[in-house]
Amino acid sequence: xxxxxxxxGHDLEIILSQSRQLLPGIRRxxxxxHDSSTETFTAVTINPEDDPPEPYELMVEGKAEPLLKLIHLxxxxxxxxxxxxxxxxKGSSPKIPDVFSELNKVVLMLRLxxxxxxxxxxxxxxxxxxxxxxxxxxAQKELTAEHKEIIAHMLINMVNTVRNIARLDRMVWNPIKExxxxxxxxxxQTTRKIDDLMQRYQERLVDSCxxxxxxxxxxxxxKYVFTEGALRLIKSSSVEYYKIENAxxxxxxxxxxxxxxxxxxxxxxxxxxxxxxxxxxxxEKSDLADTVYEKPFNYLTSLELLAEKVKAKNLQVKSQTxxxxxxxxxxxxxITWMVNHNMKAIQHLFRLYPDKWPIIRNEFxxxxxIIKQADQPKRIKRxx
Numbered sequence: 248x249x250x251x252x253x254x255x256g257h258d259l260e261i262i263l264s265q266s267r268q269l270l271p272g273i274r275r276x277x278x279x280x281h282d283s284s285t286e287t288f289t290a291v292t293i294n295p296e297d298d299p300p301e302p303y304e305l306m307v308e309g310k311a312e313p314l315l316k317l318i319h320l321x322x323x324x325x326x327x328x329x330x331x332x333x334x335x336x337k338g339s340s341p342k343i344p345d346v347f348s349e350l351n352k353v354v355l356m357l358r359l360x361x362x363x364x365x366x367x368x369x370x371x372x373x374x375x376x377x378x379x380x381x382x383x384x385x386a387q388k389e390l391t392a393e394h395k396e397i398i399a400h401m402l403i404n405m406v407n408t409v410r411n412i413a414r415l416d417r418m419v420w421n422p423i424k425e426x427x428x429x430x431x432x433x434x435x436q437t438t439r440k441i442d443d444l445m446q447r448y449q450e451r452l453v454d455s456c457x458x459x460x461x462x463x464x465x466x467x468x469x470k471y472v473f474t475e476g477a478l479r480l481i482k483s484s485s486v487e488y489y490k491i492e493n494a495x496x497x498x499x500x501x502x503x504x505x506x507x508x509x510x511x512x513x514x515x516x517x518x519x520x521x522x523x524x525x526x527x528x529x530x531e532k533s534d535l536a537d538t539v540y541e542k543p544f545n546y547l548t549s550l551e552l553l554a555e556k557v558k559a560k561n562l563q564v565k566s567q568t569x570x571x572x573x574x575x576x577x578x579x580x581x582i583t584w585m586v587n588h589n590m591k592a593i594q595h596l597f598r599l600y601p602d603k604w605p606i607i608r609n610e611f612x613x614x615x616x617i618i619k620q621a622d623q624p625k626r627i628k629r630x631x
Contacts, residue, residue, distance in 0.1 A: 257282065257289075258410040259359075259370055263302050267295040269405065273374055277305055279318060280368035281361055290334075310334045318358060318369045324399040326352040332371070351376070355395075357403055359410075370406060449482040452491075456481055459492055460516065461600070463499055465544035469514060470599045471499055476518040486523045494523045512598070543592040546585060547604050550614075554606040564610045586613040594621045 259278040262269065266276045277292045290305040307314055313333040317325070328351040329335050353374040361368050457473065464470045473481070477498075484491060498520035506514050553572045554564045562568045566579035586593065594617060597608060607614045 258406075258413050259368060260291075260302070261413055262370060262406060262409055263291065263293045264300070265409075266293055267300055269409075270295075270372065270402075273372055275373040277371040277373075278302075278369070279314070279371075281366040305334065307334045310336075317356065318367050320358065323358050323403060325356050325358075326395055326399075327354045327356060328352050329354055329373070332356075355399055355402065357399070357406060359406065372402065452488075453478055453481060455488070456491060456495060460495060460499075462544075463496070464599060465540045465596065467499070468540045468595065468599075470512055471502065471514050471516055474515050474517045477516050477521055480518040480521055484523050490523050493527050494521045494525055497522060497525050540592055540596060543589040544596055546589070547593065547596065547607065550582075550607050550611070551604045554611060558606060564606060565612065569611070583613045586617060590617045590620070593617060597621075 257278075257280050259280050263276055263278055266273065270276075273295055275292060275294055277290070279288070279290050281287070282289055288311070290307045291302040292305040293300050293302045310333040317333070331352075332354065353376055355372045355374070357370045357372070359368045359370065360366075456478075460471050460473065481491065495516070498516045501520045502514050502516055550569065553569045556572045557564050557568045566582050569582065570576045570579050593614075597604075597618065604614075608618060609615075
């Protein structure tokens with residue numbers, strides 16, 4: 248497979264792929280090996296004269312048993328004629344050897360133990376009949392058993408050298424692969440942490456923007472809310488927070504202009520109104536603390552905080568217990584006066600923010616009194 252380190256494949260695959268360079272002039276090369284990862288028996292062959300030479304599957308169906316018997320012989324090598332190999336036999340029976348058979352045995356089978364020693368593999372090399380690869384010509388000189396032994400041992404050493412080089416390369420590669428896997432895992436963890444932090448930041452940013460907009464609502468006496476699109480835009484922004492606040496102020500101005508004839512108590516701030524690169528708005532010279540709803544809003548918030556302290560002590564929320572929690576206590580009647588004096592504004596704020604100040608609006612009598620008055624239907628005077 249192109250693009251893959253050769254040493255990551257089986258050792259015999261390396262030898263097959265380099266057969267033309269290792270043994271120029273041979274007719275063919277077969278390889279039989281056991282794949283430990285898939286526990287399968289693989290049979291492949293290659294023609295070194297192909298351009299480029301590519302291995303392809305060798306069909307051994309029905310011949311596997313006699314083939315394995317040959318591979319598991321004790322000898323580290325054997326010489327055969329083509330027709331002596333089971334998968335090369337045409338027909339049902341092998342050819343009967345004759346006196347010239349030894350001259351035809353130019354096919355060398357090398358038997359190799361695989362890395363874990365659990366099985367034996369084999370490499371089969373098909374030489375040309377005249378053995379011209381080694382400068383010999385059978386027509387001129389007989390190839391003796393000694394010659395064949397020399398050739399077999401030479402090729403065994405060559406194959407073992409290739410296998411040792413591949414084994415050493417794997418020993419170097421495997422730790423690198425494990426380090427890369429571990430680094431990939433760490434990077435995934437880091438990415439998840441960054442994503443989690445980003446999500447938390449976006450949630451806090453949305454909370455801050457909602458709070459900022461609620462203060463503007465309190466000042467203006469009109470409720471403003473962000474649309475989902477506006478919140479998504481805020482989450483995706485990467486500008487400083489003061490620019491976001493400036494964009495919100497400008498968005499409120501734009502929304503007011505678009506809804507100038509609209510009496511709706513709630514106005515939506517859409518993403519179209521937000522411009523985080525807008526020029527800074529000039530601050531109004533008037534004191535915001537003197538606006539109609541700012542003081543009542545802040546007063547209700549302070550009463551709610553005092554009521555929380557009272558409830559934490561398991562006491563009843565009433566004017567005296569609330570006064571007792573103040574840093575600078577006042578007369579309890581002053582609370583009733585302040586609530587009554589700002590009754591219209593407080594009633595309006597309760598309509599704007601139905602979920603704020605839950606304790607005082609449900610348990611504090613001065614507040615309950617003005618809520619009850621707001622709920623009563625107005626009486627129509629009848630003329631007598």
